[in-house]
Amino acid sequence: MVAASLSRASCTTRLYLADRDAEALCKITSERSGIPASPRYLDVEDEDCLLERVSESDLVVGCAGPSHLHEARMARAALEAGRDYVSLCDDPEAAVALRELGPAAERKGVRILCGTGLTPGISSLLACRAAACLDEVRSVSVAWHLRLSSGLGPATLAHLLRACGGRAPIWRAGRAGRERSGSGPETVHFPPPLGWRQVSIIAHPEPISLAEALPGLMEVDFRAGFGERGLDLALQALAWLHDGLDDSWAWREALRIMTSTLAGRFGGGPLSAVMAKAEGRAKGSPAVRALAVVGDYYGLSAAMVAASLEHMRLEEMEPGFHFPEQALDRPSFFARLKAMGVRFLVGEARGDESVTGQAARHVSPRAPCACGWAGAEKG
Numbered sequence: 049m050v051a052a053s054l055s056r057a058s059c060t061t062r063l064y065l066a067d068r069d070a071e072a073l074c075k076i077t078s079e080r081s082g083i084p085a086s087p088r089y090l091d092v093e094d095e096d097c098l099l100e101r102v103s104e105s106d107l108v109v110g111c112a113g114p115s116h117l118h119e120a121r122m123a124r125a126a127l128e129a130g131r132d133y134v135s136l137c138d139d140p141e142a143a144v145a146l147r148e149l150g151p152a153a154e155r156k157g158v159r160i161l162c163g164t165g166l167t168p169g170i171s172s173l174l175a176c177r178a179a180a181c182l183d184e185v186r187s188v189s190v191a192w193h194l195r196l197s198s199g200l201g202p203a204t205l206a207h208l209l210r211a212c213g214g215r216a217p218i219w220r221a222g223r224a225g226r227e228r229s230g231s232g233p234e235t236v237h238f239p240p241p242l243g244w245r246q247v248s249i250i251a252h253p254e255p256i257s258l259a260e261a262l263p264g265l266m267e268v269d270f271r272a273g274f275g276e277r278g279l280d281l282a283l284q285a286l287a288w289l290h291d292g293l294d295d296s297w298a299w300r301e302a303l304r305i306m307t308s309t310l311a312g313r314f315g316g317g318p319l320s321a322v323m324a325k326a327e328g329r330a331k332g333s334p335a336v337r338a339l340a341v342v343g344d345y346y347g348l349s350a351a352m353v354a355a356s357l358e359h360m361r362l363e364e365m366e367p368g369f370h371f372p373e374q375a376l377d378r379p380s381f382f383a384r385l386k387a388m389g390v391r392f393l394v395g396e397a398r399g400d401e402s403v404t405g406q407a408a409r410h411v412s413p414r415a416p417c418a419c420g421w422a423g424a425e426k427g
Contacts, residue, residue, distance in 0.1 A: 066090035066101045092118050095125065103129040107361065109353060113203030115139035116210055123149055127158055134356050136165045136349065138207060140217050143168075143253040143371075150369030160369045161376075164356040165349035166341075167192050167322055168253045170385075171270075172373040174324035174339040174392065175258055181337040185328040187267035190254050191236040191247045194345055195319040196274050196283070196311040204318075204345075205307045208274070212284050213291030216251035219259045219268035230284045234271060238321045239342045239393050239421040246280065247271035257371035275314075282310060320345035323395075338395030340421060351388035358384055393421040 066088040067073050073087035088104070091097045092112050098121065102108045108126045110133060112118045119135060119142035126133035127149060137143050146162045153160050163169050171190045179185045194200075194208075215226040232249045252270040259268050273280055290303045321342040329335055341348065356372070359365070359381050 062086070064088050064101070064104050068092075092122065095121065098122065098125045099129060102126050102131055105131060107132045107134065107357065109357065110135040110137070111353075113138075113201075114206040114210060115142040116207075119143075120145040123160060127153055127156060127160070130156060130158060132159045132161075132360060134161045134164055134353065134360060136169075136353065137162050138165060138168060138252060139210065140251055140253045140256055143256060147369050154366075154368040157367045159360060159365050159367050161356055161360060161365075161372065162369065163253055163257065163372055164353050166320060166345060166352060168257060169352045169356075169372050170341055170348060170390070171322045171324060172254055172257055172261070172371065173377055173382075174322065174341065175254070175326065176261060176373045176377045177392075178324050178326035178337040178339045179262055179328075182326055182328040182330045182335055184330075185262060185265060185326050187327045188258055188262065188265060189268070189325050189327075190252075190258075190270045191234070191238070191323045191325070192252075192270070192272040193236075193238055193242055193245050193247065193321045194272065194274055195314070195316070196279060197314045197316050197318050198312040199316070199318045200311050200345075202304070202308065205311060206304060208283065209287050209290045209303065209307055211250040211252060211272070212287030214251060216249050216270070217253075217255045218249065218270075219255045219265060222264075222266050224256075224259070229287065232269070232271065236271070236273075236323060238323055239340050242319075242321050242342065245273050247273040248280065248284075253371075257373060261371065261373040261377075279310075283307065286310070318345040319343075320348065325395075340393045340395065341390065342393070343390075348390060351385060351390050355381060355384035355388055355390075395421060 063085040065073055065076055065085055068089060068091050070089065077085045077087045088101055090101050102125045108131050110119065110122045112122065115137045116139040119137045123133050123146050137146060143162055146160055149160060171192065175188045175190055179188055212229050214229055216229045218225050218227050227249050229250045230248050233246055235244055235246050237244055248271055249269060250272045254270045255268040259265055274283055286303055286307050321340060323338055323340040325336060325338045327336045356376065359376060363380065365375055
């Protein structure tokens with residue numbers, strides 16, 4: 049889907065699609081229409097091969113996953129070749145590793161844009177827009193639902209195993225911290241057709257990037273859920289087992305197969321939704337604002353990548369490292385997302401206990417709020 053979206057980007061004149069799966073590459077290349085697309089063999093673990101591939105393009109889009117295995121290597125290759133780098137990175141440790149390349153990127157005139165998918169990416173921008181609706185922001189929370197399905201790729205499932213195991217970054221009382229993945233369950237009201245879903249803390253980059261983008265926040269966290277509570281617990285158990293194992297390839301591969309089998313039991317596409325909520329004060333009263341998006345997981349991520357590429361090529365962006373909320377939170381970028389077919393939803397008040405909308409009253413931090421969701425034409 050990323051290749052299809054990049055084909056529609058106005059600034060793209062040619063695509064080089066690189067992977068080690070020759071059959072899949074040829075299939076994707078043959079399906080492309082419009083701009084020329086050329087397949088290239090890539091072994092991402094071969095640094096010489098990787099450097100040769102990234103040197104062919106003006107700008108590199110990193111889609112190889114899971115991020116914790118490949119991200120730093122790809123970014124370093126792009127930096128060595130002097131190429132701008134746009135990444136789908138969704139792993140907190142990998143994001144920190146890319147951020148450490150910022151000074152070198154500045155010296156070399158290279159731009160690194162990290163986290164340009166649905167989450168992080170669209171999720172972070174929604175959080176900033178929700179915060180901008182308040183006069184004073186105390187906390188920001190991001191909730192993500194991804195429906196497990198047979199349509200999820202192996203890299204996505206490997207990412208979920210890692211994100212749901214171990215300890216996740218959070219921001220509490222104005223300080224960085226860690227909490228066990230799977231802790232802090234909450235019930236969140238997503239837009240239709242999802243409705244009420246339970247989510248728990250997992251490891252993602254948003255608490256790191258949003259705390260930087262929105263100074264003065266006391267709390268930032270990221271929670272996710274993948275179906276009914278029993279399904280979440282099953283995935284969480286597999287993730288904890290995966291995190292507790294040594295480097296035994298056989299055991300880790302067995303857990304990946306079990307995770308793939310679990311996801312494969314469910315048909316349909318990978319429906320996903322993100323809701324970003326900001327809490328604070330507006331016009332002297334407690335207030336909450338919420339924004340959301342819902343759609344196909346890979347389709348929304350691909351639209352974010354393509355819009356990011358257009359923005360990087362056509363507008364000013366300083367050399368160095370950038371999270372999306374630092375570089376893309378502007379009207380022109382939201383117009384690009386709209387042109388890619390992305391539509392945002394605004395949470396509206398429903399009942400005395402709900403405060404996401406025009407009025408805010410009786411705010412109870414962390415209390416579940418039922419939202420009426422309405423379309424938003426502007427970001």
